[in-house]
Amino acid sequence: MKYDVAIVGTGPAGLSAALNLKLHNKKVAWFGADGLSMKIQKAKKIANYPGVPMVSGRDLNQCFREQIKEAQIEILDKMVTSIVAGRNGYMIQAGEDIYYAKVVLLATGTVSSKVISGEEELLGKGVSYCATCDGFLYKDKTIAVFCENRKFENEVTYLAEIAKTVYLFTDYKDCKLNLPNVIQFDGKIGEIVGREKAVGVQLTDGFKIETDGVFIFRTTLAASTVVNGLKMEGPHIIVDRQMKTNKNGVYAAGDCTGMPYQIAKAVGEGNIAAHAIIKYLQIMS
């Protein structure tokens, strides 16, 4: 599956870019939640988005959905877990599929939960974001799983079918999973332990658990863990006025590039990024 552009994120920055790229007949793979931005969805009133006076987040997302439908743009409701540079672009791991795109636009928003200490260093070395991709490595082994959102419970179930024991940590209450080899913990993972390879997790209260691997399921992954070598300033991707990152062919827009965290800023940056990408594709071809 080869594309001109892969957009990661279905918030306003991603939408703004998708609309423009579609108008310019670019082949776009647009990854993210079908429900669009949850942050917008939960906003009671938005008073400062030009053109849509005093709108609820729910209604604005509905406008967005109609616009997406009208423009005939498709959303791939898949989690992008890894983006790797290839010969003429990038290889994108999304769910269990691999996509190819000449250009990548990161519109991933702010990361709600923090990266766990050791997570970035040990990613691919016993730490994984993808049950389908890496689960088979842990047949009859012991793993720890951090599950941020109920919607990832099927991933945990899948892992429980493979592994001997699953130590489960959730960021929500009332996890309904009831499997004999899944042991739920109340505490929080403070650190993933290991040098060459993850060998266990240490909870914030100091308690240690030995494991063969660690799986992490989050709605939003930190861009720095998804794209290797991306220059960041704290939690934000560094971009220039054309929304270019330090990596050739990788652009970023919206909350992930820094404050203010605003819809207007996001749609503006998505628009600029799309136009810069159109130029970049012209030069490339």
Next chain:
Amino acid sequence: MKYDVAIVGTGPAGLSAALNLKLHNKKVAWFGADGLSMKIQKAKKIANYPGVPMVSGRDLNQCFREQIKEAQIEILDKMVTSIVAGRNGYMIQAGEDIYYAKVVLLATGTVSSKVISGEEELLGKGVSYCATCDGFLYKDKTIAVFCENRKFENEVTYLAEIAKTVYLFTDYKDCKLNLPNVIQFDGKIGEIVGREKAVGVQLTDGFKIETDGVFIFRTTLAASTVVNGLKMEGPHIIVDRQMKTNKNGVYAAGDCTGMPYQIAKAVGEGNIAAHAIIKYLQIMS
């Protein structure tokens, strides 16, 4: 009349900034055409502004107008002709009034007509943008007037009452002015002639006219002529990611900062500028 912020321009960048500054209880003087952006007004269909699917420019401007009314923001339909740094901010000449603001945001759009050769150099030295301010200097004298738009004809009439002779150049057809001392020309002003002071105009066909002064009436003035010492790159104001120009306390947003000339980009930059200005005002106070 002292303000926190003076916004110049009533297009989407100015609107986006005005909405945010108003929400933050800043005292804003917002200058520009009551009719908002003419470029938007004339757009048949806008397909890529997130949240307002497939809208005509006329309808989008109507949305903007309702939002301005709802937010109780006032537009000062006056032409800003000069912005000069003062002790704690800027002095803004608009029509016949002077305003003071701690911060200036330029959201002036693209300049439709080009700056005339000699215009910037001789501004204030026989070249003026303001009949009310400088007209009295030309009592019984000879002046040339460039009038871009019919709506400035009252300025020409006013000048004709003072001056002996007015040589009039318009950018539109069928100028209805019929005054004994107003001589209308068909040609175009190619250059304003003079070293220390404007002494006449040379038409593009080479014909020269001696005058004591030159008045220019345009819907949009080039930012570089309004604010002295502003760093430009061609026709665009140079800004950083916070929309700051090279001049302390002067910000810019929208088309005037460069391509792409897009509504989404303009509202994004207006939003960023407003938030940067709010921070700047905090530090200032």
